[in-house]
Amino acid sequence: MKKLSARRRHPLAAVVVLLFALAVTGGLYAAFAPADTAKADGTAQSLAIEEGKKLYSVGCASCHGTGGQGTSDGPSLVGVGAAAVDFQVRTGRMPLQQQGAQAPRKKAIYSQAQTDQIAAYIASLGAGPSVPTKDQYSPDGADIAKGGELFRTNCAQCHNFTGKGGALSNGKYAPDLTDVNPKHIYEAMQTGPQNMPSFPDTTMSEKNKKDIIAYLDTVNSSKSESPGGLELGGLGPVSEGLFAWIFGLGALIAVAIWVAAHTAKAKKS
Amino acid sequence: MSTTTTNESGAGAPGRRKAPAGERVADWADGRLGIYSLAKANMRKIFPDHWSFMLGEVCLYSFVIIILTGVYLTLFFHPSMEEVVYHGPYVPMQGMRMSEAFASTLNISFDVRGGLLIRQIHHWAALIFLAGMFVHMMRVFFTGAFRKPREVNWLFGFLLFVLGMFTGFTGYSLPDDLLSGTGVRFMEGAILSVPIIGTYISMFLFGGEFPGSDFVPRFFSIHVLLLPGIMLGLLVAHLILVIYHKHTQFPGPGRTNKNVVGLPLMPVYMAKAGGFFFLVFGIIAAIAAIASINPIWAIGPYRPDQVSTGAQPDWYMGFAEGLIRVMPGWEINLWGHTLVLGVFIPLVIFPLVLGAIAVWPFIESWVTGDKREHHLLDRPRNAPTRTAFGAAWIAAYFVMLVGGGNDLWATHFHLSINAITWFVRIGFFVIPVLTFIATRRVCMGLQRRDRDKVLHGRESGIIKRLPHGEFVEVHEPLSQEQLHTLTAHEQPKPLELEPEFDENGVARKAGAGRRLRVKLSKGFYGDGTQIPKATREEYEEITSGHGHH
Numbered sequence: 001m002k003k004l005s006a007r008r009r010h011p012l013a014a015v016v017v018l019l020f021a022l023a024v025t026g027g028l029y030a031a032f033a034p035a036d037t038a039k040a041d042g043t044a045q046s047l048a049i050e051e052g053k054k055l056y057s058v059g060c061a062s063c064h065g066t067g068g069q070g071t072s073d074g075p076s077l078v079g080v081g082a083a084a085v086d087f088q089v090r091t092g093r094m095p096l097q098q099q100g101a102q103a104p105r106k107k108a109i110y111s112q113a114q115t116d117q118i119a120a121y122i123a124s125l126g127a128g129p130s131v132p133t134k135d136q137y138s139p140d141g142a143d144i145a146k147g148g149e150l151f152r153t154n155c156a157q158c159h160n161f162t163g164k165g166g167a168l169s170n171g172k173y174a175p176d177l178t179d180v181n182p183k184h185i186y187e188a189m190q191t192g193p194q195n196m197p198s199f200p201d202t203t204m205s206e207k208n209k210k211d212i213i214a215y216l217d218t219v220n221s222s223k224s225e226s227p228g229g230l231e232l233g234g235l236g237p238v239s240e241g242l243f244a245w246i247f248g249l250g251a252l253i254a255v256a257i258w259v260a261a262h263t264a265k266a267k268k269s
Numbered sequence: 270m271s272t273t274t275t276n277e278s279g280a281g282a283p284g285r286r287k288a289p290a291g292e293r294v295a296d297w298a299d300g301r302l303g304i305y306s307l308a309k310a311n312m313r314k315i316f317p318d319h320w321s322f323m324l325g326e327v328c329l330y331s332f333v334i335i336i337l338t339g340v341y342l343t344l345f346f347h348p349s350m351e352e353v354v355y356h357g358p359y360v361p362m363q364g365m366r367m368s369e370a371f372a373s374t375l376n377i378s379f380d381v382r383g384g385l386l387i388r389q390i391h392h393w394a395a396l397i398f399l400a401g402m403f404v405h406m407m408r409v410f411f412t413g414a415f416r417k418p419r420e421v422n423w424l425f426g427f428l429l430f431v432l433g434m435f436t437g438f439t440g441y442s443l444p445d446d447l448l449s450g451t452g453v454r455f456m457e458g459a460i461l462s463v464p465i466i467g468t469y470i471s472m473f474l475f476g477g478e479f480p481g482s483d484f485v486p487r488f489f490s491i492h493v494l495l496l497p498g499i500m501l502g503l504l505v506a507h508l509i510l511v512i513y514h515k516h517t518q519f520p521g522p523g524r525t526n527k528n529v530v531g532l533p534l535m536p537v538y539m540a541k542a543g544g545f546f547f548l549v550f551g552i553i554a555a556i557a558a559i560a561s562i563n564p565i566w567a568i569g570p571y572r573p574d575q576v577s578t579g580a581q582p583d584w585y586m587g588f589a590e591g592l593i594r595v596m597p598g599w600e601i602n603l604w605g606h607t608l609v610l611g612v613f614i615p616l617v618i619f620p621l622v623l624g625a626i627a628v629w630p631f632i633e634s635w636v637t638g639d640k641r642e643h644h645l646l647d648r649p650r651n652a653p654t655r656t657a658f659g660a661a662w663i664a665a666y667f668v669m670l671v672g673g674g675n676d677l678w679a680t681h682f683h684l685s686i687n688a689i690t691w692f693v694r695i696g697f698f699v700i701p702v703l704t705f706i707a708t709r710r711v712c713m714g715l716q717r718r719d720r721d722k723v724l725h726g727r728e729s730g731i732i733k734r735l736p737h738g739e740f741v742e743v744h745e746p747l748s749q750e751q752l753h754t755l756t757a758h759e760q761p762k763p764l765e766l767e768p769e770f771d772e773n774g775v776a777r778k779a780g781a782g783r784r785l786r787v788k789l790s791k792g793f794y795g796d797g798t799q800i801p802k803a804t805r806e807e808y809e810e811i812t813s814g815h816g817h818h
Contacts, residue, residue, distance in 0.1 A: 145363050148569060149569075152569050152577065153574070153575050156576070166577075166676055167675070167676035167679035168686070171683075171685035173679070173680050218361050226561055227379070227561075229389075230559055235579055235677060236580070236581055237563075237587070238581050238674040241584025243556075245400050247556060248397040249327075249404065252327050252548075252552055253324075255548050256320045256321075256324065259320070260318055
């Protein structure tokens with residue numbers, strides 16, 4: 001050690017350190033980012049874009065234009081990003097069945113792999129939000145109560161207290177969020193599909209999105225508990241009123257008729 | 270020894286058996302309260318038997334259930350808007366800031382033993398109470414049971430319904446949740462829309478700017494003390510009048526305007542009514558155990574900056590919600606003041622809709638000039654104008670309910686909410702008129718059928734072939750009882766204007782009021798409003814064998 005410290009002011013010391021540092025970084029790079037895979041990735045990416053373009057020209061181009069530039073029947077897709085494609089196609093909203101107030105959710109036509117290819121093609125047209133990773137949207141470890149507060153502040157106006165959906169003007173609507181895949185909820189917030197405003201990370205942080213997803217997962221999924229019994233759609237007083245009239249008063253009137261029919265009759269003359 | 274002496278004196282003359290315990294208790298009470306004469310007067314009161322006469326009982330019993338469960342809830346509810354942080358067992362609310370009222374309602378729902386069930390019984394019973402009163406009121410209306418001498422009792426019942434609406438509304442607002450808070454905000458908006466005094470009333474009611482920290486404790490006093498107190502008083506008066514007037518009955522053989530045919534209060538009716546109470550309680554408790562109502566934990570605490578779609582009041586306020594939802598948002602700005610017609614007009618229509626049904630008995634008795642007592646009920650078909658008016662009123666009410674739930678109609682029937690709103694706007698004026706016309710025609714059709722049944726008998730479904738080949742359906746003649754029931758009603762004649770000159774040739778002036786009355790009376794009973802019922806002569810002619818039908 002003494003020898004080394006004695007030479008630390010040698011004119012070539014800096015050169016030696018530099019060489020050493022370069023060797024380490026280079027070595028680490030070689031170890032952790034094999035050049036072969038990187039190359040293969042690049043090929044796969046361009047292959048996906050190629051395939052995606054083919055799918056796009058068959059299924060999407062008639063409305064969105066041959067280059068995604070949009071037509072009078074569909075908006076431009078330049079810059080919408082892979083997340084928008086994944087949301088619209090995987091929830092079955094696209095391709096559109098018919099023009100209308102809003103694209104309804106239906107069975108997805110393209111497989112996840114095909115969707116990824118289309119997404120890759122659309123993403124190649126212009127930068128946009130990419131498909132979120134599992135640890136971005138998974139509800140694990142999020143603050144459910146905070147999510148509820150955020151949901152009531154930002155989402156309940158259209159989607160109802162617990163995301164049971166609601167009406168918008170002229171036949172448009174905010175859909176029911178029961179059992180929607182957390183990934184799609186995340187993408188919807190990120191990209192603002194259909195009539196929904198978008199909530200990019202600058203407006204609503206990644207953590208807050210996670211909180212909202214966790215809240216919905218707790219109160220509005222097929223596994224959420226309803227401590228009071230039948231939920232009656234979670235729609236509030238309208239369904240409760242109907243239930244009270246039909247089953248409550250209905251049962252009482254039926255019983256009243258039954259009691260009146262079984263009367264202690266004095267002997268009939 | 271002393272015991273023996275007491276026994277002997279208690280048992281009266283030696284050799285006689287001791288009176289049963291019940292009788293001795295009754296004796297004791299009679300000596301101090303004078304119950305024998307009271308009981309003698311009322312215990313044999315007769316109540317006629319018909320299922321629709323039990324609708325009032327449904328209301329009475331659900332009111333009792335509401336009071337019982339409500340008392341339990343007050344033991345745990347904290348009517349305070351003090352801000353607290355929730356640390357209870359319901360995870361999605363942990364760490365949230367909320368009012369003590371909301372926190373204690375969560376506590377009732379999740380920590381108090383049986384609390385959630387009692388809360389749900391209380392709320393379901395309230396919805397059923399109001400629905401029961403609505404149907405009870407319609408029963409009284411359509412059978413004409415509101416006629417003299419029962420007009421005052423009709424008004425008592427109507428007041429009970431209106432007070433029930435407001436008791437329900439204040440109770441619904443107590444948990445201070447996001448749904449009811451929106452409802453209170455709605456109410457504040459309606460108050461603010463009142464010209465000149467609106468702002469002052471709002472400031473007075475909420476103790477300053479909305480929401481402030483006063484409305485929950487104030488609504489609490491109104492909900493548990495003021496309104497139920499008045500309602501209890503009215504309820505007792507309502508029942509005393511029922512006993513005093515005696516119950517009405519449907520026409521039938523042996524039933525006249527001067528008697529009541531039915532079962533005595535003691536013991537038969539008492540047993541039936543007592544049993545019915547438990548049936549009502551059981552059904553409401555079962556519903557409360559099966560179905561969730563007002564899950565405030567899912568709704569969240571009230572914050573004025575938050576609002577949700579699908580925010581409706583309980584059903585009995587739904588027509589008010591409808592009025593406000595379909596009203597165009599008109600406003601007038603003059604001299605720096607705003608008159609919000611879009612809110613103020615619905616606020617004015619709200620009491621008018623309710624009042625229209627309340628004043629009907631008085632309008633009817635004025636128009637018809639009928640000041641006699643009525644203890645026999647009308648069959649709705651035999652009073653076509655009244656029945657048509659009632660149906661039109663219900664139609665208007667239900668059109669407004671559709672308006673109040675326009676968003677749910679839109680999402681569940683895949684319609685445009687704007688189209689529904691326009692439907693309701695037009696329907697509010699058109700549908701009651703159409704209902705009126707259609708109902709009157711249906712009543713006439715039913716009267717025609719009654720006449721036919723009286724004259725020709727019941728269609729038996731047996732086809733007979735006559736010797737010359739003609740096919741006829743055999744009609745079975747009705748029994749005397751049925752004939753009586755179908756022809757017992759009276760068919761009033763419309764009023765007539767007196768001739769312009771009296772017998773001495775002196776001109777008589779009919780006032781505008783008189784002329785309007787005659788006109789309305791013609792509308793009630795004039796041409797084309799009733800089918801002449803079968804007369805004895807017609808019946809005899811047909812049944813004597815000459816008539817070939």
